[in-house]
Amino acid sequence: MYTNSRYYLALDIGGTKTSGALFTADAVLVDDYVYTVESQTFKGEEAVYHNSKGVLDHVIRHFALKREEIAGIGVGSPGPLDSKRGVIIHAPLMRWRNFPLVERLKADFETAVMLDNDGNLGALAEQRCGAARGLENVLYMTVSTGCGGGFVLNGRIYRGHGGGAGEVGHMSLDPDGPPCPCGSRGCFELYASGTAMNRMMREDMKRGVESRVFELAEGEPERISGKVLHQAALLGDWYALDLLRGEGRLLGRGIANLFNLLDPDVIVLGGGVTKSRAFFHDELMDSLKKYCIQQISGDSVRYSVLNDRVILYGAFYLVSESI
Numbered sequence: 304m305y306t307n308s309r310y311y312l313a314l315d316i317g318g319t320k321t322s323g324a325l326f327t328a329d330a331v332l333v334d335d336y337v338y339t340v341e342s343q344t345f346k347g348e349e350a351v352y353h354n355s356k357g358v359l360d361h362v363i364r365h366f367a368l369k370r371e372e373i374a375g376i377g378v379g380s381p382g383p384l385d386s387k388r389g390v391i392i393h394a395p396l397m398r399w400r401n402f403p404l405v406e407r408l409k410a411d412f413e414t415a416v417m418l419d420n421d422g423n424l425g426a427l428a429e430q431r432c433g434a435a436r437g438l439e440n441v442l443y444m445t446v447s448t449g450c451g452g453g454f455v456l457n458g459r460i461y462r463g464h465g466g467g468a469g470e471v472g473h474m475s476l477d478p479d480g481p482p483c484p485c486g487s488r489g490c491f492e493l494y495a496s497g498t499a500m501n502r503m504m505r506e507d508m509k510r511g512v513e514s515r516v517f518e519l520a521e522g523e524p525e526r527i528s529g530k531v532l533h534q535a536a537l538l539g540d541w542y543a544l545d546l547l548r549g550e551g552r553l554l555g556r557g558i559a560n561l562f563n564l565l566d567p568d569v570i571v572l573g574g575g576v577t578k579s580r581a582f583f584h585d586e587l588m589d590s591l592k593k594y595c596i597q598q599i600s601g602d603s604v605r606y607s608v609l610n611d612r613v614i615l616y617g618a619f620y621l622v623s624e625s626i
């Protein structure tokens with residue numbers, strides 16, 4: 304059935320899950336089929352590699368693809384990484400340090416392979432076919448475990464001097480703030496990420512604050528999550544609503560810094576925390592307008608439409624446009 308043209312494989316290696324999919328040259332995700340497995344994090348660099356390779360093998364078998372039908376493979380991975388050399392510089396979860404991911408995949412699949420980080424691919428995908436389609440200058444930010452980002456400027460991924468552009472989570476907001484694993488202090492993601500919100504909720508539970516959040520979590524710190532926070536907000540719980548409004552103000556302030564610096568057409572927000580946007584979007588916009596010197600319209604902030612598939616689409620565009 305799929306024998307008359309060439310295809311692109313896309314691989315999304317994430318901190319918890321690894322997914323693969325097949326795309327036609329004109330950006331159709333074939334059969335809407337995405338194969339997903341758990342990432343073998345902490346199991347060692349070879350185990351993670353074989354797990355990732357196995358996802359591609361599975362997709363190839365699923366579609367009974369012949370080697371010559373595969374025009375290339377696009378890969379998204381957490382960084383820092385060197386997309387030019389195709390090397391993962393350091394991914395602690397994967398136990399990858401200076402891991403030559405592109406060289407390994409090229410040897411195993413005998414095809415072109417392109418690699419970039421999640422933030423850049425998210426920006427690329429939303430700009431090419433998602434919430435910012437057709438715009439020239441697009442920022443992308445995910446708010447989940449951490450806060451990652453990427454920039455498409457003048458229609459191209461902006462990687463910066465050493466490939467490190469887009470580290471929006473590490474804008475330092477408070478020089479006296481808590482230390483960040485990156486070596487700095489008071490970084491944006493220490494306050495605004497899903498992880499940060501979970502930590503705040505756990506501290507408040509310990510302090511005896513009353514909220515439906517803690518009832519829904521049945522008093523178990525490990526059951527506190529963005530999901531129970533969202534549920535409590537739906538029930539009108541003051542604590543949950545207050546926490547999410549605070550999140551909106553923080554995001555607005557962070558985004559204002561980015562707008563003041565780059566004056567993009569739009570920013571696209573993705574990641575698990577944005578599922579609760581109904582409870583923080585107004586505060587986000589108020590705060591953005593307050594701290595931003597640029598003209599902000601209601602359309603300046605958009606939300607991802609590609610969601611869980613954003614990295615796969617980005618990986619597809621990365622490799623197909625390079626060939």
Ligand SMILES: [Zn+2]
Pocket residue numbers: 472473483484485486487488490
């Ligand atoms: Zn940091």
